[in-house]
Amino acid sequence: MLTTQAQREAFRTDGAVLVENCLDPAQLARCYEAFKWNVANPGPYHFRSLDGTSLQTHIDNANPVVKDKLDALVATLPFGKVFQELWGSEHVWYFAEEVFAKEGGRSGRGPWHQDTANLPWAGRHWGNAWITFQAIPKKNSLEIVRGSHLGIQYDGASFSNADDPTDPLYGDGTFPRLPHIDKDLAADPNAWDVLSWSVTPGDVVFLHPRSLHGGAAVDAGCPTRHTLVLRFFGDDATFRALPMSNPRYARNGPLFSEEMAKLDEGQAFRSPVFRQIA
Numbered sequence: 193m194l195t196t197q198a199q200r201e202a203f204r205t206d207g208a209v210l211v212e213n214c215l216d217p218a219q220l221a222r223c224y225e226a227f228k229w230n231v232a233n234p235g236p237y238h239f240r241s242l243d244g245t246s247l248q249t250h251i252d253n254a255n256p257v258v259k260d261k262l263d264a265l266v267a268t269l270p271f272g273k274v275f276q277e278l279w280g281s282e283h284v285w286y287f288a289e290e291v292f293a294k295e296g297g298r299s300g301r302g303p304w305h306q307d308t309a310n311l312p313w314a315g316r317h318w319g320n321a322w323i324t325f326q327a328i329p330k331k332n333s334l335e336i337v338r339g340s341h342l343g344i345q346y347d348g349a350s351f352s353n354a355d356d357p358t359d360p361l362y363g364d365g366t367f368p369r370l371p372h373i374d375k376d377l378a379a380d381p382n383a384w385d386v387l388s389w390s391v392t393p394g395d396v397v398f399l400h401p402r403s404l405h406g407g408a409a410v411d412a413g414c415p416t417r418h419t420l421v422l423r424f425f426g427d428d429a430t431f432r433a434l435p436m437s438n439p440r441y442a443r444n445g446p447l448f449s450e451e452m453a454k455l456d457e458g459q460a461f462r463s464p465v466f467r468q469i470a
């Protein structure tokens with residue numbers, strides 16, 4: 193086994209777990225190569241709405257130009273086996289990558305969000321492998337509200353309003369608006385049960401993407417964070433249509449939308465476009 197019983201239980205109940213030394217130096221180097229290429233060659237889903245604000249972060253998603261290379265890379269990494277264990281799924285498919293680059297020690301915390309507000313995903317078997325290439329102290333790391341993958345599905349964060357991280361993606365009443373977690377925590381550090389870990393290169397944080405999560409700020413002591421997120425799904429993954437009120441996300445979400453248009457509500461999340469890795 194690549195994971196312990198305690199790690200499997202933590203993933204299922206908390207929605208996130210740290211696996212130390214998950215990637216060896218050669219695997220990590222291939223991931224960093226992919227990250228650097230991706231940042232140097234932004235794709236059509238490069239997200240720029242926070243550019244020029246205090247939250248400026250390079251965020252890009254599912255770059256189609258590099259899809260074949262990343263599909264091949266993922267097959268050389270241990271994530272098929274890790275997710276089989278964490279989920280208890282027989283099969284594992286690779287969805288796509290997302291990159292986050294915070295540089296210059298000035299980027300504030302990324303808005304708290306659930307990926308399932310932006311993408312048409314439901315079911316237990318979803319997972320993000322959060323791979324960071326610098327040593328990151330706990331206070332600058334990824335933060336997750338423990339157990340929130342089993343709780344309320346909130347509206348998304350628009351990621352377009354640096355002054356209000358709860359600014360909604362839809363705002364049409366389908367989902368409740370995001371709570372202002374940072375404000376709540378400033379008033380009472382115990383208001384939310386937040387999980388995070390210091391990481392060293394080779395460690396991977398696995399999180400269920402329905403968890404409320406967000407990247408903490410970088411600062412003078414930790415000025416740079418380069419993160420490659422690889423996203424996966426397994427047997428219990430279904431298509432769940434998104435609200436129609438935001439044209440960019442309507443029903444199918446912005447990624448692989450032609451493939452998503454072929455799926456019915458509640459249907460198993462399967463498409464030949466996603467490479468099976470286990």
Ligand SMILES: O=C(O)CCC(=O)C(=O)O
Pocket residue numbers: 292302307320322334401405406407408419421
């Ligand atoms: O690394 C970050 O800042 C955010 C990560 C994230 O949103 C994700 O892994 O889905």
